[in-house]
Amino acid sequence: MEKAQRKENNNLFLKKIDYTGLGSFQFKKLAGEILLSNDSGSWLWLGKKDFSRFLSGKIKKGEKIYRELAAKGFFRPDKKKLVEMAGQYLKLNYSVWRGPSLFIVVLTQRCNHRCVYCQAVPEHPRRRGFDMSCATAKKTLNLIFKTPSPFVRIEFQGGEPLLNWPILQYIVDYAKFLNRSREKNLQLSLVSNLTLLDEKKLKFLLNEEIDICCSFDGPAKVHNKNRICLNGTNSHGVVVGQIKKIRQAVKDRGRAGSLNALVTVSRLSLPYGREIIDEYIKRGFNNIFLRPLSPLGLSKQTWQTIGYGAQDFIQFYRQALDYILKLNLAGHLLIERGVCHILKKILNQEDPAYMEMRSPCGAGIGQMAFDYNGKIYTCDEGRMAAKMDRDNFKLGDINSSYRQLIDNEVTKTMCLASLLDNQAGCSDCVYKPYCGTCPLINFMEYGTIFPVMPATMRCQINKAVFDYIFLKMRSKKYLDIFKRWIGDNSGLKN
């Protein structure tokens, strides 16, 4: 046994590697085989013997495996191939080169819920001085429309954004007014708990084609534990009723409307993976987004009660994905949106513009968060960190020029710290082309923007998810499901 192991190690002995013919790549041993990837997003499985032959330059030109390795750029590329690979790299990271496109607008800090994991540190609905004013909203939009990006997505957040309804209406009107001359691909979306949505507001949202996204944590026993309404209202009952209403209104109009929901997984949710998924199906969703907690805002304070370790979430997520795939195999389309973002990169080598999973991350260069009081942060998490007396991620305020927001030390530092090529443990990781890191979460959790990455919770979760996806893709039946998920974009809309 030992002899065989020694022989195997000898096969990979560094002195036998023929560096002259090899291209740049990362690799990992997984399930007895070797997974290779390179910066243009190509990937390949090799058996141990083939990997050894590849490293020592013993694969012959006529072999099928040679052609595949060459086509995917694993051999040292000639000039023509290098240009092709550079093009693939740009496609895979397209959103990095187009400027900010996601703008979080915090209409109010007030909220009628006190969710156990809230990252935003909300204020009571009766309090004064926590709403965005009209003048701030106007300056906010004037800055937003200075982005060079052809895409502008404005996301209304809070607190509960519906508590500042007049400003939401104003922003929609003014954004569309500005866009007459800017001609951007303008998308608007509302992130709400839906409890304050009435007929009039819904009509406006649908008329103006504003996407609606709500937090929905599954069955009542989970949702109502996580998401508590201040006046004692049954939050789950209200959300379920509103989902029905929205669907009916969309159906009556006979055109597509977008309603998505998010699950934030707290420790209280961990035992109920299957029930959460069943609840989504019961309420007519064909997609679900299972997100881990972030240690910001209230959730940092309540971490002892609602938090968990990486392994707890990984186990939950694997079981949930197994169940989702089982449902898909039985003919029921249900997409996990987190996996879908990753699959777009792996299978299509295209950029889903998901700010958390790109290198560098979106902080400043891809997104900005405009707080109700006119302060501007790198991202939504940046303004949440500010509520915890960490103002490190502030880019400026509405009186700053657009150039000042981009050309400053915070933006450049975040860019450099989220570049995986600059992170020990990431720069040679096989999942580097598809992954991303959040320097802000690293800073809030570990006190540094350069933590020992493999020891971080996010890295452990991300690696486990990638392992899961790549291993499942070896089976044709799962690969077909994954292809369907990314081919059928309508699956992300209800």
Add this chain to the structure above:
Amino acid sequence: MKKTKTDLKNKGIVFILNLKIYPLEAVRNAAYAFADRAFIDLKGNSKKEINVFLKSKNKLTGKQIKDLKGEFLNELLNCSIRKNIFDKKRKILEYVVAGAVTAALEKPKIEPNNKKENKEMLEIEKEIAALQQELEKEADQDYQIDPLEIAKPYGKSSKKRK
């Protein structure tokens, strides 16, 4: 690493690092990262070795002092690898950061110039301000004075909450 000497009385530990394994710049960076926990003294004339003296700012047991050294060495490894990566990939990093920031800086060419529509927007703004005032009044009536005290910040809650 050769000699290690623990000095419990002075809450410190002395050890020697091989500069062929750890670059001097990484040793300095690791020492700097430890400045909040310990007093650090780096000494040595040779280009091959450096003496590190770590003196904790708090009273520590012998095991805790050894752990402090272990943590220092982990930090040193992190700094060494980061330096290695940065040296190797400096050009790529600079290119990506410069490219991403420059791409985000470009300005749109067309500026809006429609006075009539601007006037319309000003009227809307006045209406919005009035609506906002009305809504604030409504919010007063909608919510009771939080009988369960769930809106109070954590740590400030009364016994009632438990």
